[in-house]
Amino acid sequence: MKKGEIVQLGVKHKRYWHSNLRLTGVLLAIWFAATFGVSWFARELQALTFMGFPLPFFMAAQGALLIYVVLVGIYAWRMDKLDREFGVQEDQ
């Protein structure tokens, strides 16, 4: 087939894309809460401490970063599984 030729997408393809969107949405929600949720309420959370830090300080300096790494890791791992499940993985 040539570049730009149209491939009819099957049901499977649509399900793959929806699973991808769902995963992306969930991870994005966690990303948003860890970043903007915690920062918005930083003053209210100020009194809580974790490992000697005030909680908002810990979150902004370390917690959020660790969450980001985990999120990106989960995405790479889940998408790899999804690719195989739906047979859209690349040939090695």
Next chain:
Amino acid sequence: MADLTQTQFVSRLKRYYSLYTGGVIGFVVLLSILEQMGVPNKVLGYIFLGVTVSLYAGIGILSRTSDVAEYYVAGRRIPALFNGMATAADWMSAASFIGLAGTLYVSGYDGLAFVMGWTGGFCLVALFLAPYLRKFGQFTIPDFLGARYGGDVPRMIGVFAAILCSFTYVIAQIYGLGLIVSRFTGLDFGIGVFVGLGSILFCSFLGGMRAVTWTQVSQYVILIVAYMIPVIWLSVKHTGNPVPQITYGYVLQQVTAREQVLNDPATPEGAREAEVRALFSEQQAQHEAQLRALETGGAAYLAQEKSKLENTVAVLKTYPMATPEMRAAAETRLTEFPKDIAGARMAWQTAADTERARAAPISPHAESFAAADEEGRDIKRKNFLALVLCLMVGTAALPHILMRFYTTTSVREARLSVFWSLVFISLLYITAPALAVLAKYDVYTLLVGSSFSELPSWVSAWAAVDKTLMSVTDMNRDGIVQLAEITLGGDLIVLATPEIAGLPYVVTALVAAGGLAAALSTADGLMLTIANALSHDVYYKMIDPAAPTSRRLAISKGLLLVVAICAAYVTSLKPGDILFLVGAAFSLAASAFFPALVLGIFWKRANRTGAVIGMVGGLAVCMYYMYRTYPFFGVNGSLWWDISPISAGIFGMPVGFIGVICGSLLTRAPAPQIQALVDRVRYPRLVTDIEVEKG
């Protein structure tokens, strides 16, 4: 190496870079032995910079290439782990390496916006861009805009925006480069700039992306080792634990306790602090009175003040009790006296502002959005969130970062490589706040309260280098250092940590080499982005699509030279401050690229009209707000919702999204071929899919 399989290639790379890391450590050990034998510091500094720079140039020569795919995207066979390291080095600039810990030292919690913003953006890269751009598999970001939206207009806007934000950013890097080279070798700033540039050119000129990639990997090793050693040492010194990230929470508690003591006039130490602050208040009042007198008295008042000073100098000359220092001080005041009304207004206003800041009590490091009243706290919170968002979205839109994900072998590897990038980047970003707190603890406990007669040696050493970085003046003449008497520039923190921790000079030189690596690696990536946008997108795609490979590469390399010379020239004019330049680049990228790129992948209905309106609109709003509010441009317009100019992207982004959406809905849906392209990008493999990258 072309005949190796990918697995062999990876294992060979791992072996090379393990050897290399061992070599770096061995080299540091060797130099510390030389230092023990009495080799002077200056020579050590030269050896350090000389060896690392020629190392990068050497890698550049070894990776030279005349193949288009090798030159633009390193042959698309960079393994995820190594692309992660290269991206991390590409990403972490002089501002991250030198400036970040200093910003955190100065602004405490509020500075953490940079830490979150510069890491969290990679979530957006992973979820929205990297895998899809890899699947698209061309050479540049304007390439994607051109193919997805069709026609030269979106591509052209992409080229313009890519050059605008990369050029702004590269100037900040070259500026940092010049500072480091000149400070550690004693060369002139301008020469420093050209030495640094020379090594960048050597590397990217011969081998393009391929050479830049392998140099960046080796630069990452140097910069991370250089950042970690002093912090770990400082942590062991203060907490007995070599993992600063775990223990500095308790150090932070001690810092907070110290802040309370020093802020409380009822304690003896607090009382002395209050005394010094009162002196600053007095000086501030004096300068403000002078300013008012200047408004009413004008030139006559200025002349009168000047003659008073001349009088003092004359009297001191004959007065027998006057010491030479007193005479010298009076003379300096006379020579520094402002020449005209505008000069006087500016000088006195700056002085009054500085004194007002120094007369204020200490702002607590651990407290979020510390301000005098509720309104101030709300403004700080708003700006914090806006800055985080701009930095994150900007991260996910800077072409020199996105371009790196074209170089992996597959979509799968692209996803993994974002993960590795974030791991390697977080390593430094998680350490920087620890460094800031540890350094603050040192200053608050060891320096404050010590006697002026026995200041630590690093204080006098740095005060001799630059008064704005470090100076201590005994304001209330009690012979003891108060916190309010210390001026400490943020950039000092990283550069002076080895000395604060009492480490040998070799570590200082290593830190300088690390800062140099950070600035060079980022500048490398940026200059390549600019040159590629011009040679690939403008020349090859728009002017002469029939151009033979050799001419395309020749043009690319020629443009690289031109870009380097332009960048060096603009940098030598010393425009604006580094942090603003960096922030501006992020806001510009976020406004121009992010909406069009993401909607291009996730919304098939997005079309050319929408993309053009969105990109132009977003960019225009962002640039207008910067022009209007940043003092450098002299307009000094009012702020919108109190948002500071560094976060101008917060207005550009929504305009960009709205522009793409409205523009697309009002015009016809894109052609079926374009929609098929979107499908092709979304699936790592479509049943009858073919690889376009070969064409």
